[in-house]
Amino acid sequence: MRKCHSGRPMFALIAAQLALLVSLAPGRAAAVDPAWSINFEGAIVWQQVTTLGDLIVATTGGLHAVDAQSGLPRWSLPELGNLRQGSFEELVGSPLMLVDDGQVDSRTVIVNMLNGRIVFDSQAENLTQIAARYILPRNGSLLVAGFEVGNPSATLFLYDIDDGSRLWKSDALTSGMGGFMQVLMAAAIVMADVSPVQSPPFELDDGTFVLGAMGNLYRFSHDSGEPLWKTQFAGGRFELTHTEQRPDVIYAGSEETDDKFVTTQYQGFRITDGSTVWRRPVRFSKPMNSLIVPLASGMIISEGDSGKGRLKLLDYDTGESLWGRRGRGIEIKGQVLDYAFTEVGLLLTTGYDSIWTNRDTEYLVYVLDTEAGAMRFEDPLEVRGQILSTDLTEHGLLYVTTHEINVFDPATGTLRNGPALRSREPLAWGWQGNRVYGFNPSDGLVHMLDSATGQIAPVTTEPFEFDDKDGARALDFIDDRIVVMGRQTIAGFAADGSLSFSTHYPAPRNPAWLQGLAWAAGIRAGMASAAAGLYSAAAASAAADSGEGTIERELATGLSQGFGELQQGYQGLAGDYIEFARRRYQASAQSRDFVFMMTRDDDRNITLAQVSKRNGQILNAIDLGGNKEPNYQVDDIENQIFYQIGNSMIVSYQFDTASTAVAQAAP
Numbered sequence: 001m002r003k004c005h006s007g008r009p010m011f012a013l014i015a016a017q018l019a020l021l022v023s024l025a026p027g028r029a030a031a032v033d034p035a036w037s038i039n040f041e042g043a044i045v046w047q048q049v050t051t052l053g054d055l056i057v058a059t060t061g062g063l064h065a066v067d068a069q070s071g072l073p074r075w076s077l078p079e080l081g082n083l084r085q086g087s088f089e090e091l092v093g094s095p096l097m098l099v100d101d102g103q104v105d106s107r108t109v110i111v112n113m114l115n116g117r118i119v120f121d122s123q124a125e126n127l128t129q130i131a132a133r134y135i136l137p138r139n140g141s142l143l144v145a146g147f148e149v150g151n152p153s154a155t156l157f158l159y160d161i162d163d164g165s166r167l168w169k170s171d172a173l174t175s176g177m178g179g180f181m182q183v184l185m186a187a188a189i190v191m192a193d194v195s196p197v198q199s200p201p202f203e204l205d206d207g208t209f210v211l212g213a214m215g216n217l218y219r220f221s222h223d224s225g226e227p228l229w230k231t232q233f234a235g236g237r238f239e240l241t242h243t244e245q246r247p248d249v250i251y252a253g254s255e256e257t258d259d260k261f262v263t264t265q266y267q268g269f270r271i272t273d274g275s276t277v278w279r280r281p282v283r284f285s286k287p288m289n290s291l292i293v294p295l296a297s298g299m300i301i302s303e304g305d306s307g308k309g310r311l312k313l314l315d316y317d318t319g320e321s322l323w324g325r326r327g328r329g330i331e332i333k334g335q336v337l338d339y340a341f342t343e344v345g346l347l348l349t350t351g352y353d354s355i356w357t358n359r360d361t362e363y364l365v366y367v368l369d370t371e372a373g374a375m376r377f378e379d380p381l382e383v384r385g386q387i388l389s390t391d392l393t394e395h396g397l398l399y400v401t402t403h404e405i406n407v408f409d410p411a412t413g414t415l416r417n418g419p420a421l422r423s424r425e426p427l428a429w430g431w432q433g434n435r436v437y438g439f440n441p442s443d444g445l446v447h448m449l450d451s452a453t454g455q456i457a458p459v460t461t462e463p464f465e466f467d468d469k470d471g472a473r474a475l476d477f478i479d480d481r482i483v484v485m486g487r488q489t490i491a492g493f494a495a496d497g498s499l500s501f502s503t504h505y506p507a508p509r510n511p512a513w514l515q516g517l518a519w520a521a522g523i524r525a526g527m528a529s530a531a532a533g534l535y536s537a538a539a540a541s542a543a544a545d546s547g548e549g550t551i552e553r554e555l556a557t558g559l560s561q562g563f564g565e566l567q568q569g570y571q572g573l574a575g576d577y578i579e580f581a582r583r584r585y586q587a588s589a590q591s592r593d594f595v596f597m598m599t600r601d602d603d604r605n606i607t608l609a610q611v612s613k614r615n616g617q618i619l620n621a622i623d624l625g626g627n628k629e630p631n632y633q634v635d636d637i638e639n640q641i642f643y644q645i646g647n648s649m650i651v652s653y654q655f656d657t658a659s660t661a662v663a664q665a666a667p
Contacts, residue, residue, distance in 0.1 A: 035640070035654040036071030040064070043647040046085050049633040054113050055642055056097065057650065058083040063099065065116060068640060071652060075116025080109060094135045094161060096142065110142065112161065119164040120144060125157065132197040136209060139222050141167060145197045145213070154196040154214070158225060168225030173214050175227075199238030202250065204271065210250055212238030217252060217269060229274035233281075234265055243294040246316045249277055251299065255288035264288040266301060266314065278319030282312075291336050293346070295370055298322060302336045309333070311348075313373060323373035330375065334364055340390055340397070344410045345369050345376050347397060349387050363387060363401065367410045377413035384422060395454030398436070402426045405438050405447075407454045417456040421447050428472035428484055439464075439472045439484045446475075446482055446493060460497040467504045478593050478613045485595055490616045503616030505599040508606050594619060594655075596634060608632070608641060610655045620655050 042061025049055055055066040063080035066073060080099065089098040091110070096119060100108045108130050110120040119142055122130055127146040131154060134143045144157045153174040158167040173196055199212030201220075208228060211218045215235035219228045236256035243251070249268045256263045264284055268277030282301075289304035298316055303309035310329035313322045321327030334350035341347075344367060351363030364380040385403030392398075395416060396409035405421040408414075421427065425441035434451045437459065444463030449456045459482065466472065470486040477483070481492040481500055488507045492500040593614060599607045599621075609621040622641060631644035639655040 034651045037645075037649060037651045038066060038071050038073070040648045040650075042081065044631065044644055044650070045082060046088070047631065047633050047642060047644065047650060048088050049635045049642065050090055050097070050113060052095070052113075053635055053638060055633070055650075056088065056113070058088070058099075059648070063111070065113060066650075068635060068638065068642075068652070077111070077116060077118070080111075091133070091135055091142075094137065094142075096135070096161060098133075110159075112164065115162075117162070117164045119159050119161060120157075122146070125166075131195040134197075134200050135161075136201055136203055136222065138203045139207065139209075141222070143201055145173075145195065156225070158222070167223075170220075170225040170227070172218060172220070172225075172227040172230070198235065198254075199240055202240040202242070204242070204250075210240055210271075212240065212252065212254070217274065219271070219274060231269060231274040231276070233267060233269075234263075237288070239288060239290040239292075241292045241299075243292075243299060243316075245294055245296065245299075248272065249316070251292070253288045253290065253292075253301070255304075257287075261285065262287050264303070266319070268316070268319065277317065280319070282314060282319050282321070284310075289335050291339070293336075293339050297370075302332065304335050307333065309335070311336070311368075313370075330368075330373065332364075332366060333380070337363070338387060338390075340392065342367075342392060342397070342410055347390075347410060350380075351386075365397075365399075365408060367413065376410070379413075381408055381413065381415070384424075385426070391451065393451045393454065395451075398449070398451055398454075400429060400436060400438075405429060405436060405449055406456070407449070416454045417449070420456045420458070421449065425471060426473075428475040430475040430477065432477050437475060437477075437482060439475055441472060446484065446497070458497070460493055460499075462499065464491055464499065464502070468506070470504065474595075476613060481614075483613045485613075488597060488599070490595065490611055490613065492613070492616065501616045503611070505597055505609065505611070506601075508598055508600045592639075608634075608643075610639075622653055 040057065040059045040061065042059035045058045045060065047055065047057045049068070053068050055068045057064045057066060058080075060082045062076050062078040063083060064073060064076045083099050083101060087099045087101070090096075091098060095112055095114045096110050097113050098108065098110050100106050106122070108120075108122040108127075109118055110133070111117070112119055120133075125146075126149045128149050130144060130146045132143075132145040135141075136143055136158075140161045142159045142161055144159070145154055146157070147153075148155055153171050156170040156173065158169075159165065160167055197211065197213045198215075201209040201211050203209045203222075207222050208219055209222060211220060212233075215232060217231045217233050217238075220226070221228060233252060234254040234256055236254055239253040241251045241253075243249075246268070248271055250271055251266065251268050253264065253266045262285060264286060265281040267281040269275065270277060284303055286309060287304035289302045289309075291302070293300035295313065298313045300311060300313055302311045309332055311323070311332050312327070312329035314320070315322060321329060323329050332348070332350055336348055336350050338349040339346060346368040348366040348368055349363060350366065363383045363386065365383060366380045367376040368374075369376055383399065383401055383404055383406075385401035387399055387401050389400040390397055393407065396407045396411075398407050399405070403423050403426060405427065407416040409416055420443075421438045421440055423440050423442040427438045427440060429436060429438040431437075436449050436451070437446060438449070439446050444465055445461070446459040447456050448459050464484070466486050466489050468488065470489045472484050472486055474485045475482065476485070478492070480495050483490065483492050485491075489502070489504045491502040494500050594610050594612050597609050597611050599609050599618075601607065605623060607618075607621045607623050609618045611617070612619050622643065633642040634640070635642075641653040641655070643651050643653070645651055
């Protein structure tokens with residue numbers, strides 16, 4: 001690939017073409033020069049900005065990483081040419097990415113994005129199928145389960161994340177089975193399309209990890225791959241838990257499902273030898289709820305049914321159920337999604353997870369007296385929407401959901417305010433100091449809840465309506481204004497509640513234009529929320545009004561599964577990765593005075609615009625013409641755009657708020 005810098009002939013030619021096109025467009029400001037451009041020897045197949053700001057480009061001539069700030073090539077892998085669209089996947093929580101060639105005998109490659117080293121290559125490892133892959137962040141390694149050519153046994157491999165060296169290979173999952181049984185097991189796994197590994201590896205402090213696989217629990221030495229013990233324990237889906245109350249025990253839940261029945265069971269296993277702690281497992285015939293709440297007297301488990309279920313306290317040493325008549329537990333509704341300890345009891349949030357089921361947006365809050373093993377109030381509090389944030393104040397639990405903001409008094413079981421901030425449509429909200437502001441689509445007003453008083457008061461007096469079926473999606477504070485933003489609308493309100501400005505920009509009709517921008521915005525929201533410990537809440541908010549199969553729902557799913565791991569500060573990963581991640585988090589959490597929007601003018605030309613939050617006006621823009629299949633990427637944290645021109649060139653534009661200008665991209 002060929003790099004073009006300002007002052008070099010190729011770059012000068014591009015700049016001249018851009019300037020000429022701008023000069024021919026009446027009423028346009030002077031052109032903004034590209035920050036850099038890069039020309040590849042092969043045709044570009046796809047490009048992707050990663051969560052940490054890398055620009056990865058796939059061409060017919062290889063796979064490349066480009067330094068986003070300078071435009072200089074960082075590494076190239078010519079052997080990975082012509083990778084299909086959609087083959088890229090980040091292994092979130094690590095500097096790794098996965099790509100595959102999409103062929104019948106698929107080749108899967110895992111690359112370290114920092115240095116371009118191939119950490120794993122299914123072709124080189126002679127694997128016909130990859131059944132599972134997991135990051136072991138504390139030890140800086142990658143665990144892969146797969147099937148080798150000519151070997152019916154499921155095999156485990158461990159690789160060093162940094163240099164890609166194989167640390168060990170183990171056939172422990174099928175050790176002791178006869179050849180015929182191995183063939184039958186492999187055939188059953190392939191036919192059922194399930195993985196032989198049934199839980200993520202659970203890393204312990206001593207350099208070992210516990211793994212649920214093939215209906216057993218294993219404890220492996222990370223350094224040697226030697227299985228220290230193996231204990232049979234059901235199958236299906238595993239959840240592993242380690243509590244500070246019993247540091248020498250790991251507790252496992254297992255859920256097995258067939259066509260008609262679900263069976264869940266819990267058991268404790270001694271870490272030293274894998275022996276069971278309880279005389280018999282605790283079993284019930286409902287789905288498993290993976291959330292376990294540790295108390296001094298035992299651990300709380302609950303049935304994962306979305307209807308009526310039961311809450312049980314299990315003795316750490318015996319597994320005996322301690323609550324309810326004959327140990328039957330306490331009746332609750334819905335799955336337990338979150339909990340918080342307060343002076344008046346344990347607050348439990350239950351309900352339907354709208355990200356996955358899209359069935360309902362009603363959630364319940366219970367106040368549990370853990371000493372008595374009983375609910376403090378006969379009826380739970382019903383809240384609307386997925387809970388995003390909770391804050392214990394002297395007036396009660398201040399909670400924010402996708403559709404409601406209020407204060408719940410756990411001493412009385414009542415709300416301190418009426419339904420001023422309750423809506424059927426998602427709210428836009430934000431904190432400023434000790435106050436939380438929310439735009440309510442139901443009445444079109446901005447309201448403020450003061451945590452010092454626990455009271456809600458309106459800020460605006462005149463309802464605000466969005467144009468063209470747009471709706472509020474974010475709320476921010478710039479100077480002395482409250483700014484409410486939709487996809488294509490931005491409005492500012494003064495301190496006295498009056499409307500300072502309102503601007504709406506028509507959206508492109510082709511959804512392909514919006515996909516890259518939606519992904520970029522989601523990355524920013526997810527990273528900012530991860531930094532604040534709210535990653536799953538951000539994902540829930542992003543998906544609250546999104547249908548199945550939409551880019552927002554797919555994005556939210558990925559964020560909720562992955563961003564939580566990133567905030568842990570893994571000591572096993574490279575120091576430069578952790579430092580880079582930390583800087584990106586800090587940048588993503590900072591408020592800024594503009595927002596990106598994709599707009600369409602009267603001539604149906606598409607513009608990627610930088611819109612000011614101070615007045616709603618376009619500060620800078622790239623006029624992308626009428627391209628029906630745009631290939632662009634946005635780094636919404638560094639305010640950078642990467643736009644493909646022709647077959648083999650990418651031009652980068654760096655946005656800032658210092659000037660107002662419009663650049664015209666070449667066709």
